[in-house]
Structures are given as structure tokens and as C-alpha cells.
Amino acid sequence: MTLEEKLAQLGSHWFDRRGADEVVAPMQDTFGARRPDFATASRHGLGHLTRVLGTDPVPADEGRAKLARTQRELVANHRLGLPAIAHEECLTGVTSYGATVYPAPLAWGAAFDPDLVHEVGAAIGRDLRRLGVHQGLAPVLDVVRDYRWGRVEETVGEDPYAVATIATAYVRGMEEQGVVATLKHFVGYSASRGGRNHAPVSVGPRELADVLLPPFEMAVREGGARSVMNSYADLDGEPVAASSALLTDLLRDTWGFEGTVVSDYWAVAFLATAHGTAADAADAGARSLRAGMDVELPNTMCFGLLGALVADGGLDEAVVDRAVRRVLRQKAELGLLDAPAADGTPPGGAPDDDPIDLDAPGNRDLARRLAEESVVLLANPAGVLPLDGRTTRRVAVVGPSAADPGVLLGCYSYPIHVLPRHPELGMGVKVPSLLDALRAELDGVEVVHEPGCAVVDDDRTGFDAAVAAARDADVVLLTVGDRAGMFGRGTSGEGCDVSDLRLPGVQHDLVEAVLATGTPVVLVVVSGRPYALGAFLDRAAAVVQAFMPGEEGAGAIAGVLSGRVTPSGRLPVQVPRDPGGGPQTYLGAPLTRRLDKISNLDPGPAFPFGHGLSYTTFAYDDLRVTSCGVPTDGAFDVAVTVTNTGERAGTEVVQLYLSDPVADVARPVKQLAGYARVPLEPGAAARVTFAVPADLTSYTGVDLRRVVDPGTVGVQVGGSSEGDVLSAQVELTGPRRYPGADRALRSTAVVTPLA
The missing domain is CATH 3.40.50.1700 (Glycoside hydrolase family 3 C-terminal domain)
Known part of the structure; x- marks a missing residue:
């Protein structure tokens, strides 16, 4: 491949050219005015096609045909004949005219039902594939830190364990359909100062490691996510779009991520225009590419300028090659490097003769079930x-x-x-x-x-x-x-x-x-x-x-x-x-928390995390935990009986919280470590048993290493983080342990009906 062909694989094209009064996002018209037309932009190839269906409202069949025509034109337009990866937004369903609108992610969190969210992710993935779309820009794994932030609705909630398990279920559903799920927004976006969009983030390394990063880690290690999108934010002054510590050292070298890192829209250019950490667009592109960015979205503004830097010795071509290999490997996984179909459909495209109903009864039933549970x-x-x-x-x-x-x-x-x-x-x-x-x-x-x-x-x-x-x-x-x-x-x-x-x-x-x-x-x-x-x-x-x-x-x-x-x-x-x-x-x-004479303001909520009532009542009893000492590299069981004591059927969400009363750093008073939805008929009971790895008690210590301490761990089980709960303790024994990148990330719950 020539250098121009390589750089083209790292770029993208968005056909959208709206004026200032019609755009979705600020600066969209400004940035859009700078890009070339499609024929010029794709003359050496193209990495991504941006929102071909999700920009203009056309029926699904017409949108699929439009995307296929665009791919054919792209394949015919350059020497290598490679199709592009087509991506779309899909946070609450396929972002296409006439598609099912599922509940927002905050409602996923309210349902506490990863299995159902997995079904939703799979349904969205199937519809994307039928349209010829290869990559979905979802889910959002940001953990809520300030309710004033406008994007709270796009998150799963404020607890990292809940966000991790529910969002990972969505990722698995989409990836199982052959569609690349994209984790957003890596990382820290939700912790902006004052809850203001794009504001700087001042989290310390401990909050970053223990609250904001765990959902991404689970979605990479367990969910099989094949793409990550950077956060717009700067963390303590360093923009994520140019952070090799996050995009390479942590994401790839520590977690073993092998997919592509794609930029949030215009995030590479923002290094020069918003953050002031790059001199110009070419410098922004070079800094971001060196850090571990692979694809610039939604159109090519910075990466396309890197040829001159390579020629002048200002950028090692090996850095370009590294990103190109990742993009081409993903295209190969998606079938985009295969031969065209017999009817001329480009590889990875969708057949034109299969009518599409993006709001089919099965989709609406999934939307109804998730809405009712939320x-x-x-x-x-x-x-x-x-x-x-x-x-x-x-x-x-x-x-x-x-x-x-x-x-x-x-x-x-x-x-x-x-x-x-x-x-x-x-x-x-x-x-x-x-x-x-x-x-x-x-x-x-x-x-x-x-x-x-x-x-x-x-x-x-x-x-x-x-x-x-x-x-x-x-x-x-x-x-x-x-x-x-x-x-x-x-x-x-x-x-x-x-x-x-x-x-x-x-x-x-x-x-x-x-x-x-x-x-x-x-x-x-x-x-x-x-x-x-x-x-x-x-x-x-x-x-x-x-x-x-x-x-x-x-x-x-x-x-x-x-x-x-x-x-x-x-x-x-x-x-x-x-x-x-x-x-x-x-x-x-x-x-x-409220402490006497500390402040005149009560920081307590009107309703706590995990709270929710039913039209029936539930009782908890017989809480038992592993009584003998549990090694710091072991696991313990927590079992409880929950009974429907009311007169109608209902579903209880049994919640397990852990606490660390003595640690080297200030720890949360309690933190979710497991949950299970338990449907019960009137008078019925079930035994819920959680198997809890000691790794779930780990935290980032004074020396910034993750540690599992021996000592007492508090255990709390109930229907909320507060109120009528059962409590116990478990003792971790043995030496202080420093778990590595293979640490256990979740507990497992088994629900056994009782006669």
C-alpha cells in the first residue's frame, strides 16, 4: 500500500452538509465545510462511512440500497477496491427512520436485567447487519458522577458494577450478531467539572481506577468489544485523545484489547482547536495517532495531513502501519476483504431483496418488556x-x-x-x-x-x-x-x-x-x-x-x-x-454522609440507590456467609432467603453490597457487588446464593496498586442500598494480595426456588 492508501484507511467521510441552523452539533457546519466531496475523499480508499442511514430520513429498504450504492462507488473509485466499515449510532435502537425506539440506557439500569438488555443488543445488531452496517456507536459506559450533566440519560447509572454488567450484556448481544460494539466514552467524560459537557475532568487516579474504568474493563475482557471511542475530556490537563497511557498502556498492554480505537466526532481536531495541546491539525493527528488512536471520525481532517510529516521525518511510518493493520484486521473479521457477491454486492454488504421492518412486532415486544421492568x-x-x-x-x-x-x-x-x-x-x-x-x-x-x-x-x-x-x-x-x-x-x-x-x-x-x-x-x-x-x-x-x-x-x-x-x-x-x-x-x-455538626446541609437523598417498591411485599431472612476464613485469593458465598409475603405476584431485585470498614484510603460506605431479579408468586420463597470473589473487595491503594486486604468485610443484602437490610461479616485471611489484569470482575448469583 502507498502511504496515501494507508492514511485513507484511517479516515472517514460524512455526507452531511447542513447549514448552521440545521446541524445536530455545534461546529458541525464549520468542520463539514472543510472536507472534500466523496469522490475526492475516497480516491485512495476509506476507513469508515459515517451514518449513511442515520443522517437523512429514508425508508429502511431505500437506506440499505443507498449504503450499498455508496460502497460500490467506493470500491470502484480506488486501486485496492476495499469497502469501508459503515457505522451508525444505536444507543436506543438503530438510528434510522422507522426503527424501534427502545428505552434509554438509564432505564436499562432501572430494570437491573442484563439478560433482557442482551436481547435488546442482539436485536439492534441483527437490524444493523441487515442494513449493511458493521459497527454501532454504543453502549455508553460512563458512570454518573453529577446529575446535572445532560448525558445522564445515556448512562446506565451511578454504580460501576451495575454499569459494567448491564452494558457488557448489551455488548455481547451486539457482538454475537457480528456487529462491532463501540465503548463510549473512554474515559472520564461523566466526571466533568460542574456537570458541564466537555468541561475538564479533575478526578484522581483512584477514582479513575475504581469507579470510572471498571465498566470498560469488563466490556473489553468479558464482552468482547472490538472498538473503543475516546472521551472528549481532558483528565488533569491531558486530553484522552492524545493519552498513550490510556489508549495504549492500559487499554492494549494491560487489558489485551485488540480492536480499533475510533475518535469521537472531531476529537482529534479538538486537540488544536479546543484543548490547545497541538499546534495545528497535522500536529493533532500525529499526537493522537502516536497515542493509540486508529480512526478519525466523522470525516478526515487531521490524519489525511500526515503524509508530509512522515516524509519530513516528523512521524514514523511504523505508527501509521500499526493503526492500518488494526483497521484492516477488523475489515477482514467483518468479511470486507472477501470477494464481492455474485450480484455485485460489495463484501460485507446486505442483499437488496430482503424487505426490512425495523419496527417489527418482536422489537416492540422487547421494548415493551424492558420499559415495564424499568x-x-x-x-x-x-x-x-x-x-x-x-x-x-x-x-x-x-x-x-x-x-x-x-x-x-x-x-x-x-x-x-x-x-x-x-x-x-x-x-x-x-x-x-x-x-x-x-x-x-x-x-x-x-x-x-x-x-x-x-x-x-x-x-x-x-x-x-x-x-x-x-x-x-x-x-x-x-x-x-x-x-x-x-x-x-x-x-x-x-x-x-x-x-x-x-x-x-x-x-x-x-x-x-x-x-x-x-x-x-x-x-x-x-x-x-x-x-x-x-x-x-x-x-x-x-x-x-x-x-x-x-x-x-x-x-x-x-x-x-x-x-x-x-x-x-x-x-x-x-x-x-x-x-x-x-x-x-x-x-x-x-x-x-451526614455527621453531627459537620455541616448544616443534609447530603442524604430523597430516595437511595437501588430503591423501588412493589404492589406486594418481600421479606428477607436466614442470611449466611462463609464462616471460616476466606483467603485473599479465594471466594466466599452469601446466601439469603427472600419470600413474597404479599397477595400478588411480583419480582424482587435482591442486592448485595460490600463495605470495607478499615482500609489504607477512604472507601465508599458500601458498594454494589451483585444483584438478581427474583420473580415470586404470593407466599413463594427462593434461596439466592452469591459466589463472591475476594477480588471484588479490591481497591487502589496509597501506592496506586490494586490491593486485596486481609481483614473484615461487611456484607449487606436487601432490596435497596438503604433501609431494611440484613448484615453480616466475612474475614479475609492470608497476605495482602495485589491482583493483576486477570482479576475476577463479577460475582455470580444462583436462584433456587424453595418448596
């Missing part, structure tokens, strides 16, 4: 839920979230991400609103609706009508929350950060006005982040939380409210008490 019943002190049709004859549905189906969808769903520029096309898929679903669900009940206000503005003119409707009703379903968007076009999503955790717009005031009527109020929050609800808890009859549950989300919420669905969701993030009380995840050391 709805969280936070509070029900008066027992007003489930609604009783015999005593509830008139329901007032109030609030801005009821009649707008868009509030159910995450920011990277096609209807939110692309279709706002094409309002004539609607949603592209059937998405009932919550109001529609409630009217269908509450048969025989009069349902009246008043929005009261919009999701975000200061217009209170609808308050009077909303209050009047509430006064005349038996029960009020008060729907509040977010509407996703991009870069300030919504209240949640990329570039939609907030300064505090008060409900957007005047929704807080609407809640206060409706609560003042005295009618029982069920507060239904549909959002992409947790909002401060402490001001309402002593007056709300019930509180339900849904995290952007997708196209089938309205039916899932309505089913929980009616009782057709018994809620089983649990919080993947805490719900704060006060909007400005300093967002704090549950992974705090003792000094982050």
Missing part, C-alpha cells in the same frame, strides 16, 4: 396505587408530559436526534402518548386532561385550568419531567446541562399548585435525570419514576398505574432531596 414506584404511602376503578371514577391527567409522546424518547433516538429537522415526517414509528395509554388503560374511568404548562418556559396561564381539573377529580396523575434534545434544544441530552436539579421551567410551581388542592396526587416523573423531589414527598399520595422508557413506555407507565404491571424497577441513580444541595452519588466515603 418503571420505578418510589413512594405509595397512602396506597392510592394501583388505581381502583371501583372507587376512582374521574382522573385528572395534568402536566406537560402527558400528551407529548416525545418525552418518552432519549436524545439519541431517531425521532429526537434527526426528525426535528423534518417535522412533516412525525415520529416515524408509533409512539402513543401517556394520555393515550391512560385512556386505553383506565376503562370506565373518566379521564380529563390539562397540561398546565410546557416542559420549559415561564408561562403559567394554564395553571388555573389545571388546578380546576384537579379539584374536580378523585385522583390527579401529575406528569412532569424532561423533553430530550441536543445542545440546548431540550432539557436533557447531550449539551443540555443544568445548574441545579429543580424541575425544568415552572413545573415545580405547577406541582405546588396542584398539591394545594387537597386531591390525592400521583406524581409521575418522566425524565432523563433524577430531579429533586424532597419538597413534595410529605404531600404526594404516590411517586412514580420512569427514565425515558421508549416507544412502548406510555403503556408501561399506564400499566403500573393501573396495576396490570407490578412495578419491579429500582433506582440506578439516587433521587436528590434538594435542588442545590450538592449532587452526590451513593458511592461516598464516610465524610460524604
